[in-house]
Amino acid sequence: MWLVSFLGKTITAAIAAAVPSCIGPLSENIVYPFKVSDNVRALVLTTSALAAIQADVQEKVENAELQGLVQNNQVKQWLDQVEMVRGELDDIKNRYEKRLRCLGDRSFNCWSNYWISKDAKKKSTEVQELRDRGKFEEVAIQITPQVQEFSVGSDVVPQEEADLQEILRYIDNDEYDIIGIWGMGGVGKTRLLRRIHNHCKRSSDFDVLFVTASRECSVEKLQEELCDEHGFGRGTGVVSQARIISNYLGNRNFLVLLDDLWDQIDLQRVGIPFPLGLVNQFKRKVVLTTRLVSVCGLMEVKKSLKVVGLDPEHAFRLFKEKVGNETIHSHPLISSLAIDVVKELNGLPLALITIGRSMYGKRDPREWEDAIDLLKRSRLNEIETTPEEEKIYYKLKFSFDSLESAELQNCFLACSLWPEDFPIYKIKLIECWMGLGLLCAFDAQNIYNPGYTLIGKLLSACLLEEEGSDFVKMHDVMRDMALWLVHTVGIQGINGLCKRGLELIKCYTREVVGFMQSGRHYLQAKN
The missing domain is CATH 1.20.1270 (Substrate Binding Domain Of Dnak; Chain:A; Domain 2)
Incomplete structure (x- = not known):
């Protein structure tokens, strides 16, 4: 060797x-x-x-x-x-x-x-x-989170302004570390929280962090959203990610705005420094929104505010704005009939907006009488133990029924296949409709144009919301209503193809939604 x-x-x-x-x-x-x-x-x-x-x-x-x-x-x-x-x-x-x-x-x-x-x-x-x-x-x-202000429109009503000022007073009070905003879906909680965000971002010394919890909330999901929206460094797991978030927030004033919470969540595991309140001259605050007052208790909320519907005067004003003066004054009877419609909607802003858009251009009093009859008869389907949310769905179903075609109705229902509070890429949505057989494009040069037309109609009906120029979003109540229509009322007729593994399985609406909701497969909204 x-x-x-x-x-x-x-x-x-x-x-x-x-x-x-x-x-x-x-x-x-x-x-x-x-x-x-x-x-x-x-x-x-x-x-x-x-x-x-x-x-x-x-x-x-x-x-x-x-x-x-x-x-x-x-x-x-x-x-x-x-x-x-x-x-x-x-x-x-x-x-x-x-x-x-x-x-x-x-x-x-x-x-x-x-x-x-x-x-x-x-x-x-x-x-x-x-x-x-x-x-x-x-x-x-060092990074500085650059979160733009939310667009909330200019139609502010006195009750909403009063709610905003009350929450701001709670935030200024060192005794209240966790503040809760609760009320039924569609009553305006998210809009109020966004106004709090905009106000505090402009005129306070807080670092403001806005995150959406949604129904499928988890520690990992909140951490992921904080990283995506606010630029935190990436950890190797829940514990290291929590440490990164906690160290960033530990020596500064912060206000965490947690939207649409459905159950208890351990904020300390997320990385929110505890104790909250006034700690070493730093203010640490959390404001959350939820439909359930019980969640306020689980989260140990120190001060809560219930958001209620609009008073009759402002409810009619909002409804009239969506219907349009031309329609309201097109016949002597319509103005009084519109008041009756508004009474059926109990001051719920989401219902006032969507049903108001549905009544746009309806100038025959008989159409209005029929609408009132439908809204009243929706109660016949209720039983004593029906949740408050289900009553909303019956009202909102009027907007769904007012869509001009079964094709458009089915396209709306298909939007519920995306996860809750998820931005939906318009092109992906149109391709989804094509894949489900809801949309046929005959012109190869302009294959997406019919889909954009349908999206425009759903936006005009306030059944979808604009989310920038390339995305749309489904209000969580609208999505719940769509799923409720499929599962409870039994809307039939969507023939779709869902991919499971390598096979394409033909299924009806109920199976499509059930499959997507099971978590086995989600349509991705972004590229």
């Missing part, structure tokens, strides 16, 4: 001395097979040194993230390259070890040794360059 090693070194030295320096590259290529072990060892050593630098940089990044900083792009790129190079080192080592023979550390396969040695030499140069670049003065940067 010593003889093989000795001969290898002797031959290498002899060749190197014999070949003139003017043909250095040729000399280097000639000696590669005989320097394979040296080159591989050198690569292993220099990579070990790189790994130590990588560990130091990674530790700095983790410490910075615990302070609420975010790893900068140069460091991220460097760490990714180090991981890639270390993987390539393993490949070279594996190739080398396979070539070893029982006679020492020299292999007689010169061609294989040549390539392994050459790759090791080249990779050593790359590793050295990475080592030189790994001397970072800073590894992370």
Whole structure:
């Protein structure tokens, strides 16, 4: 074995001395097979040194993230390259070890040794360059969450303004650390919370964080939304993510606005620093909205406010705005009939808006009388124990029934396949309708135009909401109503194709929604 090693070194030295320096590259290529072990060892050593630098940089990044900083792009790129190079080192080592023979550390396969040695030499140069670049003065940067204000419109009613001022007083009061806003779906809780967000973002010293809980809320979901919307660094799990969020918020005033909460959630596990209230001169506040007063109790709310429907005067004003003066004054009887319709809607803003849009352009008093009759008869389907929410669905069903075609109705129902409070990409929605057989496009040049037309009609009916130029959103009450229509009332007629595994399974509406709701598959709203 010593003889093989000795001969290898002797031959290498002899060749190197014999070949003139003017043909250095040729000399280097000639000696590669005989320097394979040296080159591989050198690569292993220099990579070990790189790994130590990588560990130091990674530790700095983790410490910075615990302070609420975010790893900068140069460091991220460097760490990714180090991981890639270390993987390539393993490949070279594996190739080398396979070539070893029982006679020492020299292999007689010169061609294989040549390539392994050459790759090791080249990779050593790359590793050295990475080592030189790994001397970072800073590894992370401070980010300032840039959350834009919400659009809430200009139609503010006195009751909403009074509710806003009352909640703002609670926020200013150090005794109230968790504040609850509750009331039935569609009554205006989210709008009120968005106005709180806009006000405090403009005129307070709070860092304001707005997150939507929704029905399927979890610690992981809230952490994910905080990272997406507010730019927090990414942790490796729930605990590390909570530490990052907590360290960022720990030494500042913060106001967490938690919308649409359905059950108790451990805010400390999310990363919200406790205790709340006034801590070391820092104000820590949480305001949540929920349909259920019991959730306020579970969350240990210190002060709560129930949001109720509009008073008759402002309810009629909102309804009239959506119907339009031209329709209201088109016949002497319609104004009084409109008042009767408003009475049936109990001041619920969502119902006033959607049904108001449904009555737009209806100038025959008999149409209004029929609408009142339908709204009143909806109560015949109720039983004493019917939840308050279900009463809303019966009212909102009038807007659904007023859609001009079964095609449009089915397209509306298909929107409920997306998760709650999820932005729906318009193009994906149209493609979904096509896939479900709800929309047929005959013109290949303008294949999406009919879908955009249907989206426009659903927006005009206030059954969908605009979410920027490319997305729409379904109000959670509207989505609940759509699912209720499918499961309870039994709307039939959507023939769709749902993908389960590699098979396409034809199914009706009830099966489509049930399948999507089971969590086995969700249509993605974004690219």
